Amino acid sequence: MGTVAVVATDGMLHFELSVACEVFGSAPAGVDVAWYDVEVCGSGAVQVGRFRLEPDRGLDRLARADTVIVPAWADVDEDPPADLVDAVRAAHEAGARVASLCTGAFVLAAAGLLDGRRATTHWAHTEVLAARHPHVEVDPDVLYVDNGSVLTSAGKAAALDLCLHLVRLDHGSSVANAVARRLVVPPHRAGGQAQFVAAPVPSRDDHPLAALLPWAAERLDQPLTVEDLARQARMSSRHLGRHFRAATGTTPLQWLLSQRISRAQELLESTDRSVDSIAEATGMGTATTLRRHFNRTLGVPPDAYRRTFRSRPAASLGDGHRHRQF
Known part of the structure; x- marks a missing residue:
């Protein structure tokens, strides 16, 4: 299903990056479909959480990807790097499907991709996102939002939900369910489900x-x-x-x-x-x-x-x- 470019740059969190690589990195056993070609893209060696990572490609590669995944951004009080914002915007303009995981939505918002669109992020940061980007319709109560070529998810587990949703869109429910079985997670949670419930x-x-x-x-x-x-x-x-x-919920x-x-x-x-x-x-x-x-x-x-x-x-x-x- 083409190239999935997973962004890796200083200030991103390793959990969401790992989720994207795990879901799109290899086809589940018994599934004979054309799988994704995953590339981790960044500007040289980066600090992702507590780990040092050497990306496969530069940020310019995003513009040639079919799908771009932007993992969580650690410090939402800081503006994301200009070269990252420009690369994400260029990828979308080139026709890529762009998805953010958790606070990666702040990168998409900075690139202008969420203006006039409904979007979400981790519930703890939705007010900040709405205040900083008033043209974005921020929904704090959902797991993920699919706007077609632009998708956003809430935090942690919802990032996995969105990645499985993308597999379902590309390959159908049987393949997405096979990926979920490999990961030992529920195969499908609708994006409109509440982010936080007392006992999920x-x-x-x-x-x-x-x-x-x-x-x-x-x-x-x-x-x-x-x-x-x-x-x-x-x-x-x-x-x-x-x-x-x-x-x-x-x-x-x-x-x-x-x-x-x-x-x-x-x-x-x-x-x-x-x-x-x-x-x-x-x-x-x-x-x-x-x-x-x-x-x-x-x-x-x-x-x-x-x-x-x-x-x-x-x-x-x-x-x-x-x-x-x-």
Whole structure:
């Protein structure tokens, strides 16, 4: 899928840089697709966190990359280097897809790439980003924002979510899931999920939602209601809502909708089932309802989503297909 240029310059953090190199550096076992050619680019030897690093290429290489990843910027009180800002801007003007991880958004903002766009960064720095760059619509409550050729993520784990999102855009859900399995992380978290929740995953067997979530996920074809979920969990609807908000950062109905949309994406990617059939299989009822929610959530109707997959060669793992960004 072309060249991924990962920026490395003094003042960047090693975690997000490592995440990008890990996700894009090699194809997961059993996947036979054209993988990324990763290059670490910077202006000579740099200090990345506590480590000294010698980049593969200079910053001028960004303008010839297909995707540019800008890792987290350590000191948001300092302006990023002018040569880095210029190189990122030139890459975007040359047609590269540019993505920032965590506070790397400050570099994109300095390059003018976020003006008039919705963007995010680590929740602790969203107010600073908004104050310094008033033309950027800063959203502090999401994991990542996909604007097509410009993408931004929140901190740490959300950087991994965005990188997996890019793999999903390029290769389809089957390949992205294979990468996630290799990394032992959840395969897909929607960008609109909240950045901070008190208990992101009900990890204990005795958690009130530990059995309910998989139970509901296996019954997406059924017209589940909040009352159905509450009855299965043996609690009131109000009590269930509090547990959902604490564990997932969203409401039971919003969680159900996101699961239905995700399942619809998988079926559109991997089967030839009609939109009516997929609507029934995901509990949407009718194709009209599925199209409305799908378009509202992803910004593209299910028919166009499927055509995008069918326009590129199929990946060999499962039935996933490559697709472009929306």
